[in-house]
Structures are given as C-alpha cells and as structure tokens.
Amino acid sequence: MAFLLRRLAGVVPTLFGVVVAAFVLTRLLPGDPAVFFANSVTADAATIAAVRQKLGLDLPLWQQFLVYAGQLLRGDLGQSVGTGQPVATDLLRLLPASAELTLVAFALAILVAVPLGVAAALRPGSVIDHACRLLSTAGVSLPTFVSGLLLIYIFYYQLGTAPEPIGRIDPFAIPPPGITGFLLIDTLLAGDTEGFAAAARQIVLPAVTMALFALAPLARMTRASMLGVLGSEFIRTARANGLRRRKIIVSYALRNALLPIVTTLGMVFSNMLGANVLVERVFAWPGIGSYALDSLISLDYAPVQGFMLLMATIFVLVNLVIDLLYAVIDPRTGLFHA
C-alpha cells in the first residue's frame, strides 16, 4: 500500500510538467486562433480583438497559464470552441471508442505475438522462427496508415468481406444503450447479438492495423527473452528432474521470461496511444485521436491541451500497472511477498 501511495505521489510532478508542456506547446503553434474563430476574412480588427478578449488570449502568457491552471484545479478542462462543448464532456464521449479500439488491438497483438515468439524461441532457425521474423519486419516497416489502407483495399474494395470503413457502427443502425461506451460490451449486455456482430466486423480492420504495428516489438522481445531463459541453469535442473516439456515451458521458462515482455507491453501500449491518431483518421473512427487532430488543425487550444493531459495520465497509469505487474511476477521486488 505504501508503495502504491508513493508511486501515486510521484505522478503529481509528472502531470504538472505535462500541464506546463501542453500549455507552452499549444501556444507555440503558428497562427492566431482569434483570427480563425472570428470566422470571416472580412472581420475587422475590432472584431478580432473582441474574440481574442473573449478567449482570454489578450492576457500575458503567464496570466493565461494561471487561469488555465485554476480551471484545471476545479476539474474544468476548458471549452472547445469547435464543438461548443466542455472539453471534458467531449473527451468522455469519445474516449470509449478509442479505448475499445486500442484494447482490442492490444489483446490481438498479445494473443498472436507471445505464442509466436515462444514458438520461435523453442525452435530457433525453424520455419516458424522465420515466419516470426517476417511478420515482425513487416509490422515495423509498414506505417499504420499504409497497412490500414492496404487492408481496406484488399478486404473492403477487392474481396468485399469487410464492411465500409467508416466509424464503429453502421450509420443507420440503432446504437445500443450506452452503459460502458464499449459497443462490443454494450450490445452483449443488451442481448443484441446482431449488433455485436456488426460492431465486431467494423472493428476488425482498424484493430488488425494497430495490432500489426504492435506485433513486432512484442514478438521479438518474447523470442529473445525466452531464448535467454531457456538457456539458463534452472531450466537444465527442471529437465534433469524429468519435468514435462509443457510444465518447463509454461511455468518455468515463460514466467521467468515475462519481465522484459511486460516492460515491452507497457511501451507498446503507450506507442499505440500515439498511433491511434492516424488509424482513427484512416477508418473514420470517432475517437479522441480524430478529435484532437481536428482541434489542432483549427487551433482550438483547450481540446488539444485536454487530449495531451488525458494521454499523459493514461501513460502514467499504464506504467503504474506495469510496475505492479512486476511485483506480482517477480518476488524479488519484495512488494507483495513478505
């Protein structure tokens, strides 16, 4: 418990740094949002000044920051000029879409990469090892927008097996009652198997695109880590005691190989948060990535800052979870085991 509190306390300066960085970076963007939002090329100086004053952009930078920090302390992420909604409301509305996509892709990547890496490590130089290498190389070298478009071209345009790559659900379908915001779960909760199938069909291509991107580091790390552990002395002891192959691989080798794999998982997940922005664009996925990109283009400061803060928070939380996982896997950290 003390460990948890200490780690959470350590999050505070990190988040403060993110707030400052997000604020400064958005102010460094070229262009004048007041001109943009005055919404007319003919707007005169007085109109622009009025908009600027309304947005609070006439104040000195440090006062703007204090105002922003004050808002944050009250839990207010600001107002999006683009959607006219509070940023917090927008983010909460859009986050489930992104989270669903990322988690599905993440699960897909783990389910493929870890067994593949283990199989490759058990038979180095075999066909499966080369397949692992090929898939990993393809995964890292293809940017997500290319692999995404490629998948759309093959499965939607050529084969027609995939649905139209626009959004999470057929535009004419009735969305299930929003309980968790995750369509795959909400449809099941509503007993709507047809809706579930539809949602699943929609998510396959973007999830595969993202999983491809996450596959490579995971599979490589699993292979390397397993190879290292399989050569260690306690595996030889296990063999010398006649333990079954399955037992040796799963409870002796893989559990010991997990530490670097879990580290990589954390990094991959964080990278996926960033990759989200592009994938959502390609598949017209209504998530926070698209939202942030739109806001960025229209110089809407508050949503961009809110997005960066949200991402940083998720990133920090993921790292916290990774640290806790370490403690569960490895008794030598001495956190859970007396």
Added chain:
Amino acid sequence: MSETLLSVRDLSVEFRTRHGIVPVLRGISFDLAPGEMLGIVGESGSGKSVTAYSVMGLLEASARVTGGQALFGGRDLLRLGQGALNQLRGAEMSIVFQNPRTALNPIRPVGAQIADVIARHDPAPAAIIEARVLEALRQMRIAEPERRASAYPFELSGGMCQRIGIAMALACSPKLLIADEPTTGLDVTTQAAVMDLFRDAVRARGVGSVLITHDLALASEYCDRIVVMQTGQVVEDAPVAALFARPRHAYTRKLLRSTPSSVDSIEALAPDEEPVAPSATLPFPAPAPLPTQAPAPGGPPVLEVRGLCKSYVHSRSRAFWRRREVARLQAVADVDLVIHPGEAVGLVGESGCGKSTLSRMISRLIQPDAGEVLLDGAPIHGIAPGRFARLPQRRQIQMVFQDPTESLNPRFSVFDAIADPVTQLLPRQGAAALRARVEQAALQVGLPLELLNRYPHQLSGGQKARVGIARAMAVEPRLLVLDEPTSALDVSVQAVVLKLLTRLRRQQGVAQLFVSHDLNVVRLLCDRILVMHKGRVVESGPAEQVFNRPAHAYTRSLLAAIPRLPQLQEAATP
C-alpha cells in the same frame, strides 16, 4: 563388486564448434556399484561434467555421442530417446548442479519446485505431496521446513540452496545420484556441512553416487574410489587409499603436488617454474630459481592500519520508505594491521567476513568510516578515493582482482592493459620507454611477448591471471593487494601463479596482502596470517603458528572444515 549400477563403456563425445569438430571425451570407461561413492576428479576441460551430462541425456545440441554405452538398469542410456530418459530423470537417476542458487527457479518457492518433481514421478493428492516435500527437507536437516518450503531461492543462503537441491534430487528416491561440483563457490565450513549431509543421505539410502570435483582432497575425504580424468580420458581409476599411496599416472602425481594442502612449502609445489617460450624480440632471461630465503622483512612498515571501521546501510526493501529505521551492517570493525616491506600477509575468512571490504579500504577504493591508513608513515585515509586515484601515491598500492577475466577490459589488448596504469600514473614518457616497461613487466610474470597483441578472450585463465599481475607490477608498487587472485583457477595453474607471486616478492621486495578463503594457499604464501570473522580480526600470528596451533575457536573450526589428503608425506615427496 558383483553387480554394477552404472557401467560406462568407451564413451566418446564430440562438440561441433566454429573451428570444426572437437573430441571432448575419448573412450571413457568406469563402473559404479550400488551404494558406492565414486569421485571423478580433473581440471577444467577434462570432460568430467560432459561425462555426467552424457549419462543424464542433458548434452547441449552442439554435442554428439559418437560411441560407447552407458548401461543403467539393463538399458543403454545413450540409446534412449528424450521421452524415455525423462521418465528416468528425477525418478531413477538425479543430478545436483554447481551454483545452487542459479540452478533453482528464481521466482518459484523452493517447496513448489520439489513438489513439481514429486508430482511428475509419483502423482498423488496435493496434501500427500506437501507432506513428502516437508519430509525431504527434514531429511536434509533443514530447520522449520514449512517456512523454508515457501521461501524463494534469493531468500536463502548458498548452502541452504544446495541442501534444497539435494533434497530435490533425492525426493523420488533415485538409485543413482550425480553431484557436479556441488560445493564449489561455498565456504569451507558450509562445504563440510553440505558434503556431510550428502554423504549421510546417500549412505542411508544405499544410493550409488558420483561426485564430480576439481578438488582431490574433497574427493579423497568422501569417496570410496576416484577416477582421474585428463583431456577427455580416464588416466587413473583406483580406490582412494591406493591412489594416494601409489599414484601410478604422472598426471595424478602432478595434480597431487599442485594441491596446496599436500605440500609443506611453496618450493615443493609443482611445477618447478615452467619454462616460457623464448621471445622473438627480446632474449628471455631464464627463470631464476626461487631465492631460497626472502630478504628479511624489516625497516619501517609500508602500510599501517589503525582502528579501521566500515559499516553499510543494510536496507531491507520493505523498509525503504521509512528512511530512519535502517539497520547498519558492521562490515569491518576496529581492525589494526601492519605490513613491512617484502612481507606477505594473509587475510583469511569466509564470505561476508569483511575481508574484501578491508582490502578495498586499504587500496583506497572505498572510504572508511573511522580509523587511519598510513602509507610509508603518511596518512592517506583523509584523501577521497576519487582524488587518490590521481595522486602519485596511487602507484604505491596496486591491486590484483579475483576474476582474471572480468577484471580485464575485453577491448584492451594485453599491451594496452599493462600500459594503462603506466600512462595514468607515471610521468609521460616516449613510446619506446613505455614499450620497454610493458615488456619488462610481462617478462617479470613469465608472459611471452608474443601475447602482448592478443585480447583477453584469446588467453587462457592462467595467462589472464599473469596479465592482471603484470598490470599491477608495471608501476613498481610497494604493496600488492591480491583479492583471491587464484580462486577461479585450476590447481595446476594456481600453483604456477603462487610460485610467481612468491618469486616477485623475494626478488622485487614488494609487500603483499593476500586475501583468500583458502587457508592452505595462504599458509604456503604468507609470513603472517590474520583470520577475520564477522568484521573483526579474531586471530593473527606467524603462518605456521596459526595453522598448527590455532588459538581461536573459529580458526580451529575453519581448519577442521578443510578437506585433507590422506598420507600427505608420501604424496608430497617426488
């Protein structure tokens, strides 16, 4: 012996390497009777471990059995598939490995690991298996078996881990037990305790056992019969008494004479200063015979240590957020020590006794908490270690470290390694002068000059040890601090290095502080011995006195734990 438990006949094994196929075993044959304890003794590379792995079917993929048979229970183990072997391993035959801690799964409680073995060979309900685990631990005389069973290897001492390893190997009552260097790396007293347990357990069950070791004395104390191996062949196979009374093979005799406990003085140690291949560039001075008598140590002391103390913060991970409640471990407490020019002082103790900490404080690598260090009468304890490295006094105290491989930079050639302290510590000099100095240092330690351009991985263990000594001697120090310089070496190589160190001391008059856990080595090399225990010097005096008439109880227990060769006198006379 009417019946045999294991019969190995003409076993040959080869390794595939980058340099082609290398034969490792060439026609090994030996028999093991039920209940017999056989020692296989040899130096590194003799193939003794490969023999064990061949029998167990644990050879690496690059190894191939090219011939012979290993009959065990009417079956040839070499012809069995991995599936059939897996049925036998752990149930009918077991092996105990070196490095007890790394041989156990680090993230699984040790009790669960023993339970895995029992569950594999004798499936039973969980409660019965648990009871058998506790019984196995109790037989190894492990106190509080319930608590130990749930411990992880990192929470246990090395000796305790090896007891667990033996308990695991014996859990399913095998007929054959192989122990591959089971006590290498353990302290002598721990070694004696573990080996006694091993012998008792094996005797009580009538298990036939094979003890693989590099230590002739250890094998002679515990085994009934000894097989001596050299470069993949059995050179001698005899009952212990016969082997030591009449060693037939020259290699056995050489091994005996290299074992420090078998001789009375350094002069009697084999070999007699091996000749070094003459160099192409410089005429090599014929190795001088050991000066019979050391120059009488005298004059003002090189080094004086008074009341030296050092404690470490002993922080348990659970207390790490409460900074105030940290316990301190007193590593060195109030130690006095004087070393005169040309004198060799031995510092003996078991791991954790503070001998390394003390030697590092004297070498000015770490800062003492209290006390004085005087070099030639001048205090040096006030100088921070980082600053001391740049002072001219640095060259007066030089170190030789434990692991000859780890302590050499793999990207430095031998020349670079020896030249490094010279360029750092001596006034700048021309390239020719530097080369002359390096070559002289190399010749001094008997290192052929052709080796100067090689890199550490191209050298043997003994050559690397020589480089480490040459590097320290190149700046002509007054005091050499040697931290277990021979513990990683084979006995025959160790003998060479010990003779070299003695010659350096007698010829150059360099004082030596020799840190070691091996009382036998220290006895041969040193004039005086200090015995350390729990951070304190419990006994000190002339080497022969400490060795023959120990005053302190701890010294006596240390001496009692050392394995001894039978009939030293006959073996020692060439």
